[in-house]
Amino acid sequence: MSVSKEFARYVTGLAxxxxxxxxxxxxxxxxxxxxxxALAGADKPPIQMMAQVVHELGGEKQATLLTGGRSSVTQAALVNGAASHIVELDDIHKASIIHAGTVVIPAALAIAEWKQKSGRELIEAVVAGYEVCYRIGEAVSPSHYYFWHNTATCGTFGAAVAASKLLGLCEEKIVHALGSAGTQAAGLWEFIEDGAMSKQLHPGKAAMNGILAALLADRGFTGASRILEGDRGFVRAMSQEADPERMTEGLGTTYKIMENSFKIHASCRHTHHAIDLVVEMVSRYGIAWRDVEKIRVQTYQVALTITDNPEPASVYAAKFSLQYCVALALVKGSAGLSDFTEEALHDPDIRELMRRVEVSVDPDIHARYPGKWEAAVELVLADGTTMQQHAEYPKGDPENPVTHKEIVRKFRAMAADQPQDKIDHFLDVIGRLEQVPDVTMLFAQMKGR
Known part of the structure; x- marks a missing residue:
């Protein structure tokens, strides 16, 4: 039995x-x-550009755009997926290195709204999408991650699965949907070199492509039946050290979604371990940044490959600068959504402190990645005092969890520019989602936005 067939059987059986x-x-x-x-990112310039293109292209008014108005399910997934990735507060899975929410959920919501599915059916689709894309990501990581943005590539499969589940596709059609998803899977890391907007395009396009793959399969359009493990398939083409067996090992007995991590800092997840340590040290010891002569950060190689940037030129680039994030946390005592601003980017205190940050790879920490996203931070003070702390798991990992109250508080902060009644409406509907007969209720207050 092909991997796609096993996934298809799992998806149809999930209830x-x-x-x-x-x-x-x-x-x-x-x-x-x-x-x-998504609400926090909807008004950002790159997302507005994408929304303008979508409006120019037109489309059946099937699903809600969080930027305003309605469009086709594919274009709603494109814009809403992109919007949910730009402020760098979206969820993440360590072992697969995937932000599944940015791909699976906008695809599932678009189809669920269009087809007037229930909250329970939406939950099924989300759980299935997370399960499949995380398993594929685990199989090809970490080598896949050097060139390819896992959220975009592996996420495409998750979106296809979520859409297929909501469309009620049979096993054979889900196999074809996965085939068409895999042949569209893309997303290269080169954008990181100059801070291009491609990172937002990646999850949006993956959500869009996943829906397209499912819709085509529903019409009888065929895709490769062994797109994952085939000789010219996804795994062989896009990973140097793959472990294909991880894709189906224990399938149906686990719920990978429970391994999900949540972000509390508005930056690349590979900076969070160090931010956590700095914030904790500032709080515990009352350290003033001016008293710090040197900050040494040791972590795994991937963290430096993505975030070793001592001179970020934009607010967005600063979110991918370990040096900046550490300095920001030391000066501000936090690294939240409101901390990453143009003023802070050019703050002379932060810029001065950045020059005191040294980053390097610790071989032992590196060896435990991606199972653990660790860091060690050493602060050397002007009086010669040295402080050291180590974190195995950033705040928000299952091993270092956030509470439901913290997630609600985070949601209110991210949705702060929305009317209070709309915020309360979202919290109410999602809080009782299993009782909601029609997912269109979620967006009842979005009309005319």
């Missing part, structure tokens, strides 16, 4: 009624967290 209550509740938290990120 809300057989799902542990904690899994369904966790899926609702993921949806709420995604929506907060």
């Amino acid at each position: 809300y009624g057989n799902m542990p209550a904690e899994v369904a509740s966790f899926a609702k938290i993921c949806i709420l967290d995604w929506l907060g990120s």
Whole structure:
């Protein structure tokens, strides 16, 4: 049996009624967290550019755009997926290195709204999408991650699965949907070199392509039946050290969504371990940044490959600068959504402190990645005092979890520019999603935005 066939059998068999209550509740938290990120990102210039293109292209008014108005399901997934990725507060899975929410949820929501599906059906689709894309990401990581943005590539499969589940596709058609998803999977890291806007395009296009793959399969359009493990398939083409067996090992007995991590800092996840340590040290010891002579950060190689940038030229680039994030956390005591500003980017205190930050790879920490996203921070003070701390798991990992109250508080902060009644409406509908007969209720207050 092909991997795609095994995934298809899993997807058709997954049912809300057989799902542990904690899994369904966790899926609702993921949806709420995604929506907060999407609302916070909807007004950002790159997202507005994409929304303008979507309006120019036109399309059936099938699903809600969080930027305003409605469009086709594919274009809604494109814009909403992109919006949820730009403020760098979206969820993440360590082992697969995927921000599943930015791809799976906008695809699932668009189809669910269009087809007037229930909250339970939406939860099923989200759980299935997370499961499949995380398993594929685990199989090809970490080597895949050097060139390819896992959220974009592996996420395409998750979006296709979520859409297929909501469309009620049979096993054979889901296999074809996965085939068409895999042949569209793309997303290169080269954008990081000059801070291009491609990072937002990646999840949006992956969500869009996943829906397209499912819709085509529904019409009888065929795709490669062994797109994942085939001789010229996804795994062989896009990973140097793959472990294909991880894709289906224990399939149907686990709920990968429960391994999800949530972000509390508005920056690349590879900076969070160091930010956590700095914030904790500032709080515990009352350290003033002017008293710090040197900051040494040791972590794994991928963190430096993505975030070793001592001179970020934009607010967005600063979110991918370990030096900047550490300096910001030391000066401000936090690195939240409101901390990353043009004023802070050019703050002479932060810029001065950045020059005191040294980053390097620790071989032992590197060896434990991606199972653990670790860092060690050493502060050397002007009086010669040295302070050291180490973190195995950033705040928000399952091993270092955030509470439901913290997620709600984070959502309110991300949605702060929305009317209070709209915020309360979102919290109410998602909080009782398993009882909602029609997902269109979620966007009842978006009309005319």
